[in-house]
Amino acid sequence: xxxxxxxxxxxxxxxxxxxxxRCDPISEHNRLYWYRQTLGQGPEFLxxxxxxxxxxxxxxxxxxxxxxxPKGSFSTLEIQRTEQGxxxxxxxxxxxxxxxxxxxxxxxxRLLVL
Amino acid sequence: DAKTTQxxxxxxxxxxxxxxxxxxxxxxxxxxxxxxxxIHSQGPQYIIHGLKNNETxxxxxxxxxxxRKSSTLILPHATLRDTAVYYCIVRANYPYGGATNKLxxxxxxxxxxxx
Numbered sequence: 267x268x269x270x271x272x273x274x275x276x277x278x279x280x281x282x283x284x285x286x287x288r289c290d291p292i293s294e295h296n297r298l299y300w301y302r303q304t305l306g307q308g309p310e311f312l313x314x315x316x317x318x319x320x321x322x323x324x325x326x327x328x329x330x331x332x333x334x335x336p337k338g339s340f341s342t343l344e345i346q347r348t349e350q351g352x353x354x355x356x357x358x359x360x361x362x363x364x365x366x367x368x369x370x371x372x373x374x375x376r377l378l379v380l
Numbered sequence: 381d382a383k384t385t386q387x388x389x390x391x392x393x394x395x396x397x398x399x400x401x402x403x404x405x406x407x408x409x410x411x412x413x414x415x416x417x418x419i420h421s422q423g424p425q426y427i428i429h430g431l432k433n434n435e436t437x438x439x440x441x442x443x444x445x446x447x448r449k450s451s452t453l454i455l456p457h458a459t460l461r462d463t464a465v466y467y468c469i470v471r472a473n474y475p476y477g478g479a480t481n482k483l484x485x486x487x488x489x490x491x492x493x494x495x
Contacts, residue, residue, distance in 0.1 A: 270423070299482065311484065314481060367429060367471055367481065368429070371425065374423050
């Protein structure tokens with residue numbers, strides 16, 4: 267068990283560019299979650315997958331955001347036409363179905379949009 | 381979703397017990413209380429959870445009042461590495477009675493353990 271990993275750890279981009287983040291959950295964890303955290307605030311839920319199915323999306327997930335988990339293992343979160351307001355820490359977490367209340371978080375990807 | 385209220389910050393001396401309070405007066409009968417913590421620049425870490433009985437694990441103890449309107453997380457012997465933001469979370473439910481697995485974080489309590 268190597269824990270949840272995220273790549274990259276840091277990303278600086280210019281406004282209007284597209285960015286993609288990757289999350290590798292703990293192996294055999296069926297559920298995968300994405301959260302966003304801005305400075306001084308707690309994480310905010312964005313979306314979650316059970317296997318490859320995206321089961322819930324927050325209103326925070328505008329149409330510029332898309333998440334996938336094509337084979338039920340790793341997931342990607344893409345932001346198109348980035349805006350300065352997208353600057354935040356993007357956190358990924360995973361859990362088993364039975365232990366869904368207990369989520370294991372990765373270290374996050376810190377995005378800065380200039 | 382039930383809301384939680386936590387003090388914004390607390391101090392604790394190293395080696396002493398840290399008692400972190402949380403109010404959740406609107407909690408429903410089937411909602412659990414979860415505690416996570418977040419050390420600076422890291423992802424949140426699960427600590428403990430409970431429904432109505434007190435719980436203990438290797439990290440902490442959770443005391444839930446009989447009316448379930450408040451709880452206390454206890455770190456029995458705080459160390460400098462326990463300095464973090466501690467989040468008390470009541471697990472969200474769908475309005476129609478099912479359960480969702482998303483966590484709703486507030487702003488938490490910043491616990492500063494002093495040497």
